[in-house]
Amino acid sequence: MPDVSNIGATPPTNHVQREVTTIDRFRQAMRELAGGVAVVTVGEGPDRTGFTSTSVESLSVEPPRLLLCVNESSSSWKQLQKRPYFGVNILRADHQVLADQFAGRGGLQGEERYRGAKWTTLSSNGAAILEDALAGADCFVEEILLRHGHAIVIGQVRSILLHANGQPLLYWQGAYREIARAQAK
């Protein structure tokens, strides 16, 4: 039997308890949503930083626009306000160490997160693009919408880097995953 938490149907006996339950259950539900892993790069030189994201998505193909969310408490958000450029780098299955670095594991901050990987740029004022990413997109910030402590960023795609083959890095239920080699039935 499914485990149903119905928030709205009956009057709460304890509103705070109920809210906490909803938040916890929402967090659990979102752990079930698998995602490809990307590293988002922002800033320049010693000010550059970035973060690991599973929330990059295509908003529109014509014109080419990406959408992603950035926590307003992050260092990346500060840099993005200074320089309205960012790079989206879709990671390969063997990029787990890099994903951890950009997630801040081990306490890595800013420029330290870039170590051990090769970076390039696709335009004169573009953010860093990972040379061996599965795909990379050099973006200009078109619009930012602030909602619930997060910046919803719409990016205008300027340049694309593509590699013909490779397996993607996935994240699901709090762990890195890979795609099954044999295609699903």
Added chain:
Amino acid sequence: MPDVSNIGATPPTNHVQREVTTIDRFRQAMRELAGGVAVVTVGEGPDRTGFTSTSVESLSVEPPRLLLCVNESSSSWKQLQKRPYFGVNILRADHQVLADQFAGRGGLQGEERYRGAKWTTLSSNGAAILEDALAGADCFVEEILLRHGHAIVIGQVRSILLHANGQPLLYWQGAYREIARAQAK
């Protein structure tokens, strides 16, 4: 060597050609972004419809908010304007037929897309939730932002349905996929 398409660096010899190239390359890059597959349900009774999405994401955990994009040319967008409720259903690996139905394959429209699956609701005016989804979220539309032919929808999560176990359905490079059984190194 990576295949780099640098859109902004040199003056275009043929602007239209260049634009077409960017769009095509952006499409290819986005095919590399793996995603969990969800069915989004909208409307009620004979007017109900919905679509298959790989673009659902968590915007905020506290408060619980989801974000997704809906094409403005879709029947789902019409229904969502009439009834500001929707369901997000994270699919299992064995839900490929349902994913195809909600993607409109075989020409299925509206209510026809729901056939062959068991549905429930989590609140009195909620959208349909798939009984055996990996996880389901009953949402109320908090805000809609229209950009580039798409509605960016922020959903307030009201109720959650959770199943303890199961494998997710993935989409990558234009095909359904599954997660590798053995966890990545």
